[in-house]
Amino acid sequence: MAAVAIVTAGAFSTVPGLLVTPLHEGYGWDRGQIALATAVNMVLYGLTAPFAAAAMDRFGVRRVVLVALSLVSVGALLTSVMTAAWQLTLYWGVLVGIGTGSLTMTFAATVSAHWFHRRRGLVAGGLGAASHLGQLLFLPLLASAVERYGWRPPVVTLALAGLVVAALVTLALRDHPADRGVAPYGARVPVPKPPPARGAAARGVRVLGRAARTGPFWLLAGMYAICGATTNGIMWSNWMPAAHDHGLGATVAASMLSLIGVFSALGALASGWLTDRLDPRRLLAGYFTVRALTLLALPQALAAGAGPELLAFTLVYGLVDVATVPPVITLANERFGAEGPVVFGWITAAHQLGAGVAAFAAAAARDLLGGYTLVWLVLSAVCLVAVPLALVLVPPAATDAATDAATDDATVAPAAG
Known part of the structure; x- marks a missing residue:
């Protein structure tokens, strides 16, 4: 289920490239105005990731994924009825950016750490590749649909697909193996579910x-x-x-x-x-x-x-x-x-x-x-x-050696004095 959510988020990531020419020709907006929404999307995509991981430790994976998929779907639906360039920045830049940023490698790392005792690296790599899979599966289909039907129907279809996946997440995704009474893959005994983490976001800032x-x-x-x-x-x-x-x-x-x-x-x-x-x-x-x-x-x-x-x-x-x-x-x-x-x-x-x-x-x-x-x-x-x-x-x-040398010098200098 985690892979399905990541694939869906990946499908949203390449859509702005398909919209540049239709929006430029249809509304007369400058390409720079259109690209501003993409820029905001990418920046929020990156900034959201550390805090999304902290939110998963605090509120649970399922709730965060459900909110993220809802954000991308609502953002896409609002984009389909926009009338000004600033709305593209708000809907696709902010809403979709935060939503997709919550379903990045930090999500993959959280799932692999909770559900797998063995082969965590393989699982994390596979979930990371799922984002690219979303682009591979949907991009040519979306491009063909944009050419045939215009840009709005594909965007609305993708938004509805996001809502369907959100419903599946509610039914099938669980935060931890303990929620199902099973042990993580490769573990001999079940592992207790950790208590909600507090202060994780503050720790990220301190790091x-x-x-x-x-x-x-x-x-x-x-x-x-x-x-x-x-x-x-x-x-x-x-x-x-x-x-x-x-x-x-x-x-x-x-x-x-x-x-x-x-x-x-x-x-x-x-x-x-x-x-x-x-x-x-x-x-x-x-x-x-x-x-x-x-x-x-x-x-x-x-x-x-x-x-x-x-x-x-x-x-x-x-x-x-x-x-x-x-x-x-x-x-x-x-x-x-x-x-x-x-x-x-x-x-x-x-x-x-x-x-x-x-x-x-x-x-x-x-x-x-x-x-x-x-x-x-x-x-x-x-x-x-x-x-x-x-x-x-x-x-x-070399860094350690330099640090040790500096420490030795600092120690010797007072003695020499």
Whole structure:
């Protein structure tokens, strides 16, 4: 049931890209105005995640998921009757952003921790991939429906699907195995249900305060903000209008975006395997270098149409799209220990902040310049900025050695005096 909820939320995430051209042509709104809603959506998507996890510990998983699905459904229904650009920002940016942000990797981590004693990593990875599955399943269908029936019927249909899933969640999803009187998978005996956690949200803020006083946090956050800008930020809301500028139909463009999702899943699995065996810093440097080269080649690939060059782009770009996740999680856990998962939640917020800025800036640049060519080139250069950010991260052993040396010096100095 958790996977079904995540798949449904994933289907909402790529809809704004399908709406840019219809809303621009139908209402005469600037692309920048439309992209503002996407930017707000992405920022709230990231900022909501740490607090949604705390709410699940306090109020239970089922209640939070039910509220989240209700928010995305209501937001989509209100979007279908909007008459002004600010309403798109409120309905899709705020309501859908908070709702989908509650059904992210923190939700997957909570479910895997409660229901599985063994194979938690596999379950968390599978639930994380479910979001991409939602995009893969629904994006081409939604794009075809928008071309045939206009944008409102698909949005309303998706909203109703969200309400149906919310009803199923009420009936089938439980907060903990103890609610059903069973043991977590792989455990020999049932585990008592923990009491509602208090102060979890405050702990998240305290962890952020401690992490923000360290250099590694800002290096990881800055690098991940660049990652968000050059993946979600540009692709979710600007890929479809960019493809439209080059004469590609909505269904073809959506299919290409879905292929990126397929290769993203494969790349994430391969990256997880490599992260266990190689230096994650060097992996990140390699991923950002490859991403920079693909974005540099994208204008020519789009100009060539739906042919071998564009297919090659979807393959290579897709393989490094989500590949950054395992190395960043590993680095966060190495440097922040038990607080690593919470720190990663805040680093993910930086990812979504970068995505939101890029979504708005790219659309505004398209309105100003009449095309996306300069956008691709700038993002390619920005990817190269992330390469040294990854490489200058000091390995934990070196950090510990430096700390020990500083402590020894501090101890010796008074004695010498």
